[in-house]
Amino acid sequence: MYKYDQYDQAMVDARVEEFRDQTRRRIAGHMNDDQFKPLRLKNGLYLQLHAYMLRVAIPYGTFNAVQMRKLAHIARTYDRGYGHFTTRQNIQYNWIKLEQAPDILAELATVEMHAIQTSGESIRNVSADQYAGAAADEIIDPRPWAETIRQMTNFMPEFSYLPRKFKIAVIASKVDRAALRWHDFALRIVRNEAGEIGFEVYAGGGMGRTPFIAHKIRDFLPTTQIFSYLQAVLRVWNRNARRDNIHKQRMKILVHELGQEEFSRQVEEAFTHFLSLGQDFPQAEYDRIAAYFTPPPFEQGLSEDLDLSDPAFAAWVRLQTVAHQAPGYAIANISLKPVGGIPGDISADQMDRVADLAERFSFGEIRATHAQNLVLPHVRKIDLPALWQELRAVGLADANLDLVTDIIACPGLDYCSLANARSIPVAQKIAERFADLERQEDIGELKIKISGCINACGHHHAGNIGILGVDKKGTENYQLLLGGSGDEETSQAKITGPGFDEDGVVNALERAVDHYRAVRQPGERFIDTYRRVGMDGFKEAIYV
Amino acid sequence: MSDTLRFRDDQAADEPAVSLDAFLDQPEADSVRIEAGEDVTLLFPHLGRVRLVEIDFPRFRDGRGFSTARMLRETGYKGEIKATGDVLVDLVWFMRRCGFDSFAPNVAFDPAVVEASLARYPFVYQDSGDAAVPIWALRHPGLAHG
Numbered sequence A: 001m002y003k004y005d006q007y008d009q010a011m012v013d014a015r016v017e018e019f020r021d022q023t024r025r026r027i028a029g030h031m032n033d034d035q036f037k038p039l040r041l042k043n044g045l046y047l048q049l050h051a052y053m054l055r056v057a058i059p060y061g062t063f064n065a066v067q068m069r070k071l072a073h074i075a076r077t078y079d080r081g082y083g084h085f086t087t088r089q090n091i092q093y094n095w096i097k098l099e100q101a102p103d104i105l106a107e108l109a110t111v112e113m114h115a116i117q118t119s120g121e122s123i124r125n126v127s128a129d130q131y132a133g134a135a136a137d138e139i140i141d142p143r144p145w146a147e148t149i150r151q152m153t154n155f156m157p158e159f160s161y162l163p164r165k166f167k168i169a170v171i172a173s174k175v176d177r178a179a180l181r182w183h184d185f186a187l188r189i190v191r192n193e194a195g196e197i198g199f200e201v202y203a204g205g206g207m208g209r210t211p212f213i214a215h216k217i218r219d220f221l222p223t224t225q226i227f228s229y230l231q232a233v234l235r236v237w238n239r240n241a242r243r244d245n246i247h248k249q250r251m252k253i254l255v256h257e258l259g260q261e262e263f264s265r266q267v268e269e270a271f272t273h274f275l276s277l278g279q280d281f282p283q284a285e286y287d288r289i290a291a292y293f294t295p296p297p298f299e300q301g302l303s304e305d306l307d308l309s310d311p312a313f314a315a316w317v318r319l320q321t322v323a324h325q326a327p328g329y330a331i332a333n334i335s336l337k338p339v340g341g342i343p344g345d346i347s348a349d350q351m352d353r354v355a356d357l358a359e360r361f362s363f364g365e366i367r368a369t370h371a372q373n374l375v376l377p378h379v380r381k382i383d384l385p386a387l388w389q390e391l392r393a394v395g396l397a398d399a400n401l402d403l404v405t406d407i408i409a410c411p412g413l414d415y416c417s418l419a420n421a422r423s424i425p426v427a428q429k430i431a432e433r434f435a436d437l438e439r440q441e442d443i444g445e446l447k448i449k450i451s452g453c454i455n456a457c458g459h460h461h462a463g464n465i466g467i468l469g470v471d472k473k474g475t476e477n478y479q480l481l482l483g484g485s486g487d488e489e490t491s492q493a494k495i496t497g498p499g500f501d502e503d504g505v506v507n508a509l510e511r512a513v514d515h516y517r518a519v520r521q522p523g524e525r526f527i528d529t530y531r532r533v534g535m536d537g538f539k540e541a542i543y544v
Numbered sequence B: 001m002s003d004t005l006r007f008r009d010d011q012a013a014d015e016p017a018v019s020l021d022a023f024l025d026q027p028e029a030d031s032v033r034i035e036a037g038e039d040v041t042l043l044f045p046h047l048g049r050v051r052l053v054e055i056d057f058p059r060f061r062d063g064r065g066f067s068t069a070r071m072l073r074e075t076g077y078k079g080e081i082k083a084t085g086d087v088l089v090d091l092v093w094f095m096r097r098c099g100f101d102s103f104a105p106n107v108a109f110d111p112a113v114v115e116a117s118l119a120r121y122p123f124v125y126q127d128s129g130d131a132a133v134p135i136w137a138l139r140h141p142g143l144a145h146g
Helices: A006-027 A031-043 A065-078 A098-109 A143-153 A224-241 A251-258 A260-277 A283-291 A311-320 A346-361 A383-392 A424-433 A437-443 A501-517 A525-531 A534-540 B020-025 B040-049 B064-073 B089-098 B111-120 B133-140
Strands: A045-047 A052-056 A062-064 A080-087 A091-096 A168-173 A183-189 A197-203 A215-222 A321-323 A327-332 A345-347 A367-368 A374-380 A448-451 A463-472 A477-484 B031-034 B052-057 B078-085 B101-104
Touching: A006 A031, A006 A098, A006 B031, A006 B111, A006 B133, A052 A098, A052 A345, A062 A065, A065 A080, A065 A091, A065 A098, A065 A346, A080 A346, A091 A098, A143 A168, A143 A183, A143 A224, A143 A283, A143 B052, A183 A224, A197 A224, A215 A224, A215 A260, A224 A251, A224 A260, A224 A283, A224 B064, A251 A260, A283 B133, A311 A321, A311 A327, A311 A383, A311 A437, A327 A383, A346 A367, A346 A383, A374 A383, A424 A448, A424 A501, A437 A501, A463 A501, A477 A501, A477 A534, A501 A525, A501 A534, A525 A534, B020 B031, B020 B040, B020 B133, B040 B064, B040 B078, B064 B089, B089 B101, B089 B111
Parallel strands: A168 A183, A448 A463, B031 B052, B052 B078, B078 B101
Antiparallel strands: A045 A052, A052 A091, A062 A367, A080 A091, A080 A345, A183 A197, A197 A215, A321 A327, A327 A374, A367 A374, A463 A477
């Protein structure tokens, strides 16, 4: 994976000192909170219900054992002994003291990590396919371009106060594991007829209170022109977005209002201009970065045989491991969704253990997924039994990837100052209701996503089943949505009808699942059945 | 104008800047003020007579002025670009990189903080139309840049 050189390190170190100075000026009263707020947000620091929350960037979801140990240390030293992996492949701490935040950033900088632009109206941490560099179906590792984009978008002067946040994703396979079209700007690496690598470009996606699925705005962009193209998109948006209503300032609104064609026309015009300035990063810089992503030294001639006589181990292998591009290896997913747990939460001790296991079994590499799980990307199949045993010893061996209990949930009203309703208890109740693994496997792939308010951090618009918590005359109320997807057949979930209380929504969800089981055809996933039969039958089943 | 922080050696324009509409109507005017949201490209045919462009920031979070300044520099405009309004010292480094070379903020800057802010980052990651050499070019000294 990428390693900082003296330049990267100097930039991150300078950022720490800058924030230390800004925090000092704030505490000394030289800045009011209104002025300080955007500065702390650009360093990942939110003020939540009970304390400050710090969001640490994990660029494109790739990190290593040394970094994981530092994250564990921070959880122990500055927080309450745990962290929370987010839907943008980042990690958040929920109990941070403002005066300690500069010290935490300084600790992160010692392991080549930062919290730069993880919140606020800025270009956020770039996300990517969590299986990048390991997936059997990718045409090339997308991370070198994700890293190049990280560098070109950090401290970008013209776009330092954008209308709103701006989220970028990069993938390199047909199958979309990164919810590409739910991003403001997204790139899928493709090969053209001449065999050259380029980007298929999407723009204008986003969730929040006004969800839009991104439009394709270009079939093929030469990779070395990405800086010009990205600047063109950002400039068109920065100049033309509304500034009078924070809820109408995301780029998706501009793309929608101008229309995809006019937006693309303006982008192409600005793109031609930027190309003429000659500011693009050269191929040599991409090559330099790509060299850090050379595949690890995979062993040849490894056995593919596995003893699956233990049914619990067999279930874990069946559900948590995925085909790897190297023979004899597997991608191993670590579930952070134990029944009764908080989706995405992990204790400091578990973090340390995952770090050890990454070193022992996966060349030290770890991935964070947008579904709030972890991945050891390069595990020899012959090591899977030992890995499973070790994971079991620390409560990380749940087998439920993409099943009904693998729920995405935002922190909700338990932590978040924006939330209208709690998300975590709903996720826990659903998981408890469907805890039986045989039943989960019978139901099959079913992606449930829960948000505690219309800002949609829990991705409810993209859930096969989405749940949206709202405040209804002072009590928590939950709307049920069906038919969303973040995969390559992206779709937006639709509301079924009137909302429910906490227990009611779990019951309604169960009735929807039962209806699916009753009407599905062989081989159909929940989403396939929904798309075939439509909302009406589900509605009847839900509102009995 | 004693509160203006200026990074230029030439004489400042004497006349107050006029609105874009007024400027387009007054052939003798040489100083113009661009409000957030105004289209700076309307000024492009007249840049030959411009000595000062003031770009106003109604709220520091309104970043449109950054694009306005950089677009002016991209046309080759060499005159003064002044940031006025709700301008915070923490933005000065980015503003300098976009082509601003004078600052008349609502609340005067602390000179020590300006100096520290401008000296803080030893490198830049990307071109922004200024003279700074991006890190990628430092990494590949043999490659032509700019």
